[in-house]
Amino acid sequence: MGSSSSKTRASSSASSSTISSRRSTRSDLNNYSHNPTVPRPRQKNVPREAFTAAIDQGTTSSRFLIFDSTGTPRASYQMEFEQLYPHSGWIEHDPYELVNSVKTCIERATEEFVADGYVVEDIKAIGVTNQRETTVVWDTESGKPLYNAIVWPDTRTSKLVHELRKKEGSEKLRELCGLPLSTYPSSVKLAWMVRHVPAVQAALKAGRLSFGTVDSWLLYNLTGGVKVGLHVTDPSNASRTMFCNIKTLEYDDFLIDFFGVRGVNMPKIVPSSDPDAYGVLSDGILKGIKIAGCLGDQSAALVGQCGFTPGMAKNTYGTGCFLLYNTGNEPVVSSNGLLTTVAYSFKGHKPVYALEGSIAVAGSAIKFLRDNLGLIKHSGEIGELASKVKDSGGVVFVTAFSGLFAPYWVDDARGTIFGITQYTTKEHIARATIEATCFQTKAILHAMEKDSGTALHTLAVDGGMSNSDVCMQLQADIMGIDVDRPQMRETTALGAAIAAGFAVNVWQEFDELKNINREGRKTFTPSTTEEQRSGLFSLWEKAVKKAQGWVDNDALDAADDEEDER
Template sequence: MATSVHAAQAERKIDADSHNTPVSHQDEAKLKTWYIGSIDQGTTSTRFLIFNGLGVPVASHQIEFKQMYPHSGWMEQDPREIVESVYTCIEEATKSFTDMGNSTDDIKAIGITSQRETTILWDRETGEPLYNAIAWPDTRTQAIVRELKARKGADKLQDICGLPLSTYPSALKLTWLFRNVPEVRRTYDAGRLMFGTIDTWLLYNLNGGKDKNVHVTDTTNASRTMFVNLHTLEYSPEVLDFFELDPQKLILPKIVPCSDADAFGSIASGTLKGKRITGCLGDQSAALVGQLGFEPGMAKNTYGTGCFLLYNVGEKPVMSTHGLLATVAYNFGGKRKPVYALEGSIAVAGSAVKYVVNNLKFVESSAQISDCAATVKDNGGCYFVTAFSGLFAPYWIDDAQGTMFGITQYTQQGHIARAAMEATCFQTKAILDAMEKDSGHKLTELAVDGGMTDSDLCMQTQADIINIPVDRPMMRETTALGAAIVAGFAVDVWKEFEELKEINKEDRTIFKPQISQEDSGKMYSRWTKAVEMSRGWLDSETGNQSQ
């Protein structure tokens, strides 16, 4: 049952409030007139939001950009269009901001958060990309993954970088580009090949491109490439050698903390020309920061195009033995140590909802999928393994493909719509079970954000399946808020985490489990059986459907 969280929230805060001094009324008045811009560059759309110092968004603009699917399992984006989308969003949101009577002089800094493993290569001399961006869900590297798993040293990689050999990290996308785009190899041999994830590409262009040549990344994004030693947060010679890369020829971005007053440069043109960029972090880390997950044991789950659950494990990385990833949660720099997380990554979440809308045409928009699912009381025995990009954590089944089980003449549109939503909830349950085994602790509550959390039915289903409460904020722009927070710390809008403790705490909703643990277990058992049956639908050599 969904209930107001005010009472429970007040109870949870008693201890914290006894030790922390609340923000004074004078400080609150000041924070209302201090603003931070936040670039949120996602998988399918770009947004720019302007938050005040209380964490309230006062202006925003969002546009979708084109996704390209040249072959089954491939997903590409136009690097130039991504940059253009950022500039457009900045201009439109800033116009709304100034139309309200505000001044751009009051915007203290800019933060950036972006999709993570998506990979771009460009020429240092021209500043132009050499190929489309290969997006993080892309599975064209399946055969390369199989080949590299047999290479000497493969079994040591995850202990160094925290990531398994799979189609997911940037290193595999770079390997494919080396093998299939001749211009990439020529540029590499000439020592001009620049590598970056989306954050690096945006920072390079926002600073003026080749003229300024700002080539930098933060620790959270860097940790998603496979190239970084998670213990030292420096590029690993062993990993680069495994991938047969010469760091004298491949120009890798400088790695810096997420919050830095100078390292990320400033915007070179447009309405906000000269504004410093002082924060940068990957989208899932940004959501953890935006959910104020600053203590070990805190976790958040973001339901976007994919679904990503991060669990704060403190100042030392925990290498998973149960199918999870080890990653950098955030790194505020200065005297603060980096904080690490265990992560469970689900490739397909909101994209499964879009599939039901766009391909099956049950409803006209994603917002209506919950109503369609509510036309039936349960899934009717239908289970949808949404393995459009294989299965990520904790399974890591590269040769799985989207499969549906339990269809009968009784199956209706509502059953399939419900099964599409439940797929993400079941995978979240599998990840939480793995996290409990790795950490030795069972989560008592799950903070959530992202587009799918708009559905009360989906969140209630999630609570039922995991058998713990689900905590949803009213303001769900937590990813953008996280980028604003790290940027704000660099320019002293905030100086201590305690100053943030009231941000986005109003009007949260708690969804409590409504079914028995036994019934939940039966549903999960059927899901697990469906996952096992989805194996082997792709040919491991070619990535094509098996005959």
């Protein structure tokens, strides 16, 4: 969760590469309270150490972290960037800002690393992790973006999704790619641009339209751009586009044609951990250092939590909330509203799959209380505010700002607060906001139990909301299982660093990682009864049903058709 208000800009065209002045912050290693690993200048005659690094490009900020071989961060830098909201439901990023913020973070974190007495040459490889589904298009010949990046929760494609659901062959999609048809994946974002952006249409007609998720755009630019830059992606990102066959991990002709994007230059799919496929940094303080790993952010968090065994699961609380459950070497197509995705695919190993439950709104709901309603001044205050009341006072907040994702998949719902009375206070609303994420996590767990036939007993957690003891205790109380939180919660970046380290033999076996980030973990144990949990969850499910149907897609279609005729 970001700590400063996002700015709004009405323009929807890609801007220049200059980043306007804004606050940049040195990461505090996720604010965990007992940090015995503060970097110290390296003493003379001490054996040289192997380090790996990670680019972590998220929805609201970019970061760069440098880890030692025990998974301890030794240097880091974080930089927020502008959020663009051209219209209601539209969310965009300037593609140049994504690249430039990453480059700034690399420079600043490495300067810190060197100032603490370490040596740049000891950084053996860099991994990349990124916000998924966010879609970037650029001109193959010039290397310049043709439109702003359309961000994963953007809902401008609601009408298109409604249309595609009626198209012949739509019933095949989930079986082929593991994903339901919704506004979430990259496919509909690219299809929308092909339909509505003249520059994109012209580039496609001329055979020079390049597409990529954020990892591809970053890798293309970091390895040299238009002249020599690599156009690649990994299976964990490719599996989020709806263009990739979930079993073959190759682009599928039926899927490409279904979304009308034949002729687009797609990134080559390469292993998530590979010593050669991602090239090297082409300039800057770390010029020549290998990029050797790439994972979508939620897959990276599973790797960072060492979720290498089937049956292990993690939940990451960021802008949204994402629960991944390792299902092993075969994809499991959900019958209960979950996504089938690639967890990771390291070179020389069989790919590992996961079931995923995606929640569109988690940390962004807390930012809403802060930025839109002014109920809190800082995101970290939410737990303290919620703890002042023993319950939500009957308030239920369905945070469907972008509809509801797993396991409901309804795009006609909108954010709704139920149960407000004269008794309601801001403390009740704060608690109900936290509970909204916890209830959706519980719903996802139920779906996973049905799909897998196995009940989880412990859930590993990380991300912004996990910093709050109050939030995590509420999560345990609502789910009825233990919540396991690591002391060092930079697990997404750590996962990318592990992927890179595997490629260059910093680690060679998964067993070598079993002790990484194990010290100082805290377990939150449920304090509620099954009867209490059942009653609360029933109220949540009732609220979800009442929040649906707010957006009339048929009426929107008719209005849009009438406007087109004019």
